[in-house]
Amino acid sequence: NDIYGAGLSDQKPPISFDPTKWQSLAKERLPADSFGYVWGSAGTRQTDDNNKEAFKKWGILPSRLVEADFPSLKTNLFGDEYDYPLAIAPVGVQKIFHPNGEVATAKAADGENVTYIMSTAASTSIENVADANGSGSRWFQLYWPSNDHMDITASLLKRAKDSGYKVLVVTLDTYILGWRPSDLDNGYNPFLRADNIGVELGFSDPVFQEYFRNKHGISIEEDVSKAAAEWAHTIFPGTSHGWNDIEYLRSHWDGPIVLKGIQTVSDAKKAREHGVQGIVVSNHGGRQQDGDVASLEMLPEIAAAVGDDLEILFDSGVRCGADVVKALALGAKMVLVGRPYVYGLAIGGETGVRHVLKSILGDLQLTLHLSGIKDVTKENLNQSVLRQIRT
Numbered sequence: 001n002d003i004y005g006a007g008l009s010d011q012k013p014p015i016s017f018d019p020t021k022w023q024s025l026a027k028e029r030l031p032a033d034s035f036g037y038v039w040g041s042a043g044t045r046q047t048d049d050n051n052k053e054a055f056k057k058w059g060i061l062p063s064r065l066v067e068a069d070f071p072s073l074k075t076n077l078f079g080d081e082y083d084y085p086l087a088i089a090p091v092g093v094q095k096i097f098h099p100n101g102e103v104a105t106a107k108a109a110d111g112e113n114v115t116y117i118m119s120t121a122a123s124t125s126i127e128n129v130a131d132a133n134g135s136g137s138r139w140f141q142l143y144w145p146s147n148d149h150m151d152i153t154a155s156l157l158k159r160a161k162d163s164g165y166k167v168l169v170v171t172l173d174t175y176i177l178g179w180r181p182s183d184l185d186n187g188y189n190p191f192l193r194a195d196n197i198g199v200e201l202g203f204s205d206p207v208f209q210e211y212f213r214n215k216h217g218i219s220i221e222e223d224v225s226k227a228a229a230e231w232a233h234t235i236f237p238g239t240s241h242g243w244n245d246i247e248y249l250r251s252h253w254d255g256p257i258v259l260k261g262i263q264t265v266s267d268a269k270k271a272r273e274h275g276v277q278g279i280v281v282s283n284h285g286g287r288q289q290d291g292d293v294a295s296l297e298m299l300p301e302i303a304a305a306v307g308d309d310l311e312i313l314f315d316s317g318v319r320c321g322a323d324v325v326k327a328l329a330l331g332a333k334m335v336l337v338g339r340p341y342v343y344g345l346a347i348g349g350e351t352g353v354r355h356v357l358k359s360i361l362g363d364l365q366l367t368l369h370l371s372g373i374k375d376v377t378k379e380n381l382n383q384s385v386l387r388q389i390r391t
């Protein structure tokens, strides 16, 4: 009502409420290379296209004359209550989108009561993001150094735990960066920039500092380009771990562990066998592998197979309230949003991220309300509210 009231006196909102416009607004503000980095996808963008198409294959069935107030969006994960079934997807190097980078996003997440998932590839330290996030809900995403660097992994996990990050999210689809033509054409790697803003988290790690000194006989400050390359290689080691390595993480993290990047029922079952608490059904927003199946396509069968034992989270392609409704109805308990808030960050820093979060949450609540769905519990929000559209 405030927004419509302002419209009556000819005041337009500073940022559009149309989620399809955020990408082009961000493009106007960003240099071509950092815009290419957020917009970019693997190969011919088939996976990214599939992600978005998959949402259009489902329609929401509204129920009428449901006596209900505004629906509750509260959800429960790992025994804790969360205000919203929405989280900030882990995104690295946020200073390439706005000078305040992760600090702006972590403040926005706290301000809107949305969970912030901090990336290992951040351009801000674990501790500074925690300060900015204050009493907000925050989780830590690990890019998992190889087994030669278990001490660095242990150091990152300890720093995260000490700084109040509650859940560990381990990304499994990015032990090496994907084939992304937009970055290749721009000759752009955000971790190897001359200004080194992509590597602050690594440079602030005492175990990494010591490793670098032992290996090269100099400190990070003496050759920052070499140190940046070393850090990038540490978190993207080019080699995948195996399932048995989960045990090591378990022994260094006493909270919930969530595996991000699960795309098949068989991997979801292995996750359960190896004793983790949750999974993110995700293909990294199509940024890693071309020609991959849409994550939404896989969600119902994965949720049916392991949803009673593991918390199911979802990302890849969520752009609006209706998309969140569909992902929740198909079995997710929490949905992560990636590119849209990064566009918000580029458009207006903390205010821009808050705008995007508010928009998606407002749209979500109205969509549920107008569909006669009372809340986001499995009882009231499940596949019975959807129709698969015939193609």
Ligand code: FNR
Binding pocket: 037, 038, 039, 089, 090, 091, 092, 119, 120, 121, 122, 141, 171, 260, 282, 283, 284, 285, 286, 287, 315, 316, 317, 318, 336, 337, 338, 339, 340, 342
């Ligand atoms: C990402 N993503 C990501 N994931 C992760 O686990 N760690 C990371 O550091 C990053 N970094 C990153 C940077 C940028 C610029 C983007 C756009 C994405 C993937 C992210 O967490 C999420 O899986 C996808 O963004 C979800 O897809 P949508 O919402 O962008 O379609």
